[in-house]
Every structure is written in C-alpha cells, then in structure tokens.
Amino acid sequence: MSLIVENLTHAYTSPGLSERAVLDIPHWQVEAGEQVLLRGISGSGKTTLMNILAGLLRPTQGEVTVDGYRLFAHSEAKRDRFRAGRIGYVFQMHHLISNLSAQENVEMPLIFAGKGDYIQRRLLARALLTRLGLAEFANHRPGQLSTGQRLRVTVARSLITRPHLLLADEPTAALDPYARDCVMEMLQEICREEKAILIVASHDPVLNRRFDRVVDLEAGKLRESGPARFVISDPRHLDMAA
Numbered sequence: 439m440s441l442i443v444e445n446l447t448h449a450y451t452s453p454g455l456s457e458r459a460v461l462d463i464p465h466w467q468v469e470a471g472e473q474v475l476l477r478g479i480s481g482s483g484k485t486t487l488m489n490i491l492a493g494l495l496r497p498t499q500g501e502v503t504v505d506g507y508r509l510f511a512h513s514e515a516k517r518d519r520f521r522a523g524r525i526g527y528v529f530q531m532h533h534l535i536s537n538l539s540a541q542e543n544v545e546m547p548l549i550f551a552g553k554g555d556y557i558q559r560r561l562l563a564r565a566l567l568t569r570l571g572l573a574e575f576a577n578h579r580p581g582q583l584s585t586g587q588r589l590r591v592t593v594a595r596s597l598i599t600r601p602h603l604l605l606a607d608e609p610t611a612a613l614d615p616y617a618r619d620c621v622m623e624m625l626q627e628i629c630r631e632e633k634a635i636l637i638v639a640s641h642d643p644v645l646n647r648r649f650d651r652v653v654d655l656e657a658g659k660l661r662e663s664g665p666a667r668f669v670i671s672d673p674r675h676l677d678m679a680a
C-alpha cells in the first residue's frame with residue numbers, strides 16, 4: 439500500500455481574473471502505516487490537496503495513485519466506488535446527511551461499499567460511536583448535535599470501512615483539548631492497527647508532537663519539516679533544508 443503523487447499541479451480560474459496556481463508537486467510518496475501532518479496557513483491549498491488525494495477534485499495536471507489504483511485514469515463513478523472501500527475522509531465541514539441519525543450517517547459508507555448486513559453495520563457503527571463518547575446520541579440527527587459532536591460522528595463515519603488511506607481536514611478545529619486528544623488518539627490508533635496511511639491537514643501546533651513526519655505546504659510546494667524520508671521536489675534539484 440502506498441500513496442504516490444506525480445507531476446501534480448492545480449490552478450483556479452475565474453472570469454476576468456488571472457489564473458491562480460495553488461499546487462505544484464513534482465513527486466510525493468507516503469507508505470503504508472505512515473502518519474503525516476500536513477501544515478499550512480489558511481488558503482495555502484491544504485483542502486484542495488486533500489480533495490485531490492481523495493479523488494473528489496480532478497487536478498489541472500498530474501496523477502494520484504492509491505494502492506496501485508490511478509484515481510484520475512477512471513471515471514468519477516469508478517472513483518466513487520474505489521473511495522467507498524479504500525479511502526476515508528474526515529471533512530472540515532462534516533457533510534452529514536441531515537435527515538439521518540448519527541448511527542445511520544456512520545453506517546452509510548458500508549452501504550455504499552456493499553459491506554456487511556444490517557446487524558453487522560449497526561454493531562460496527564455503535565461500537566465506533568461508543569468509542570468516541572457518543573453512544574447516547576446515536577439516534578440524534580445532526581441538527582440536534584453540537585459542532586464537536588458532529589465532527590466526532592464524521593470521524594466514526596470515516597473509520598467504519600477500515601480504509602487504507604485516511605484523510606482528515608482540520609479534525610480538531612471545533613474540539614476542546616480532551617475531545618481533541620480522544621479523536622486524534624483514535625484516528626492514530628486505528629490507522630496503526632490497520633497499517634493504513636493517515637494524513638492530517640491542520641494548523642494546530644499542538645498536533646506537531648504527535649507526528650514523526652511533518653510536511654509544510656508553502657507557495658504550492660511541499661517541504662518536509664520532520665524526518666525527510668522521501669523526495670518532495672524534482673530529484674535533480676534536491677533541497678535538504680529543514
């Protein structure tokens with residue numbers, strides 16, 4: 439299992455405005471079991487990169503390969519099916535289905551992926567909600583939950599398929615210190631158990647101590663700030679500065 443990014447660029451265009459380039463990544467690679475903290479100021483392109491890694495946003499140029507599967511060599515429908523079984527995503531804006539309960543929202547990825555029967559799905563969802571301190575809120579709808587509770591439901595939903603790649607965009611932004619530690623411990627523990635790749639995008643400095651590999655996104659380029667084990671820029675122009 440690996441995540442490989444090759445010759446990736448992305449730019450936004452708007453009528454009457456100049457093209458705005460946000461990403462320029464010649465090569466980036468993350469191996470099974472690695473946990474990476476992706477840092478960058480607001481507007482640096484972290485969410486854009488995460489959406490591309492999830493196969494939700496087609497880049498202007500380049501390719502992303504997850505587990506040997508070239509995401510953008512396939513149709514959107516095929517990417518959706520692949521993502522349902524292999525990629526988990528903790529969205530910054532949660533994206534819970536408002537007319538479903540917390541329990542039902544957590545079960546949805548299993549339904550999309552065609553995994554488990556009704557009883558198995560309910561047991562798995564309830565176990566994750568319990569682990570995140572939400573057992574008593576399983577039948578609540580998103581509108582009846584606090585922002586922090588909705589985020590924890592999103593975390594449970596992202597984990598239920600035991601993904602090979604887990605992406606989390608600002609997963610601690612709305613949490614108090616205790617809840618933040620519980621959520622991060624769960625994300626990291628389950629990814630360690632499954633030898634899954636974990637990439638967390640955040641500007642929360644408290645998370646720095648939790649990751650051996652830290653990568654900064656600056657002016658569209660990635661720079662290793664933790665132990666640099668993989669080439670980030672063009673191999674012909676290595677920059678070993680920390």
